[in-house]
Amino acid sequence: METDVLDLARPELRSIIPYTPGVYEPGLIRMNANESPYRSSGDDTKRGLNRYPPPRPYALRACLASHYNIHEEEMLITRGSSEAIDVLIRAFCIAGKDSIVISPPTFDMYRLYAEIQNVKVIEIPLLRNESLSADFTLDTQMVINQINAGTKIVFICSPNNPTGGSTARKDIVKVCNAARGRALVVLDEAYQEFSAQEELRSLQEINDHVVSLRTLSKFVSLAGVRCGAVIGAKKLISFLENVLPPYTFPTPSIELVLKALDEDSMSVSKEKTCSILRERSRLKDELLKFSIVEKVWPSDANFLLVSTSNRERFVMAAKNGGILVRIFDNHESIKNCVRITIGSKNDNDQLLQALSNEFTKIPNKRQEK
Secondary structure (H helix, E strand, C coil): CCCCHHHHCCHHHCCCCCCCCCCCCCCCCCCCCCCCCCCCCCCCCCCCCCCCCCCCCHHHHHHHHHHHCCCHHHEEEECHHHHHHHHHHHHHCCCCCCEEEECCCCCCHHHHHHHHCCCEEEECCCECCCCHHHCCECCHHHHHHCCCCCEEEEEEECCCCCCCCCCCHHHHHHHHHHHCCCCEEEEECCCHHHCCCCCCHHHHCCCCCEEEEEECCCCCCCCCCCCEEEECCHHHHHHHHHHCCCCCCCHHHHHHHHHHCCHHHHHHHHHHHHHHHHHHHHHHHHHCCECCEEEECCCCCCEEEEEECCHHHHHHHHHHCCCCCECCCCCHHHCCEEEEECCCHHHHHHHHHHHHCCCCECCCCCCCC
8 A cells, every 4th residue: 555655744734834935036126025235244145145045045955966866856955964853853743742763872863853842762772792893783673663653753873873883774674664654764874975885865766754864064074054955755855845944044055065066176075085084994993002992893984983991081181182082971882982083184193192192002902893
């Protein structure tokens, strides 16, 4: 029996009438939007900051759609992938009734946005394994078991933050099959460009309940601009456009992203990604030499998860050397760990020097695979 993905959405939102902004037509004086006719001092944008940005950044959407090789109507531009998470939960989950499924340790914004919306969070922890290559894997059957009448969204972050590993495609396929007609499956691919695993786009071509999240914060070095995207079926994207208010993406951000997506800039981004991958491998090897480091997990992202014998000493040694690393007190399974973003060669050398000032190295130290 064929299902409609919008049957999963909040009933009261399916027929919502979106806000209609004043139209914008090139060559015509805009006296229909209560804007100032004067530019502010220092405004060097092409459009002018005295004018509202487009209700939706369609030029940017066209450019990004070409980059991801999809139809424009299959994409919604958001302020980072974080806003995408928020709008999906608001659009599909009824407060006080529905639930989402997540697999911690994972990106904590899924939980936060759900709790803001008063949506129940069902946690299915990642499976542990003595083999690092099989550690922190999706408990596929338990996730499937939790897809019931109240479950509206299953979030799968792959590569996963903060563990760095990717979920096996076969496991994602199983979840997608089980969720068909019952729940959305949101595949957060924020770190895809640093992974050798194939993109999951093909799963969406046969599953209108599967949604992908992408971001330019990492790969294109635009964290400060906040540009993300929801990729999904046309009818789902059209519905989300009615839920997301207009004018959310500012003019300077649109113009900066368009510039960053030109051919020359993208070529530089790819070179920088290759540098990060080389440094990721080097930094992992060097970290393993320190006595305080117990494990470094394989990573498909732009960071490493590192287990230490004394997290506080590690963090302080790094800080004394001018480096900040991330800790996770909310996740018991990685309480003794730090997450280290891969920096430039100089950044990474500075971290290694800071650790050398505090900790001994063990010659020929190895870790189990």
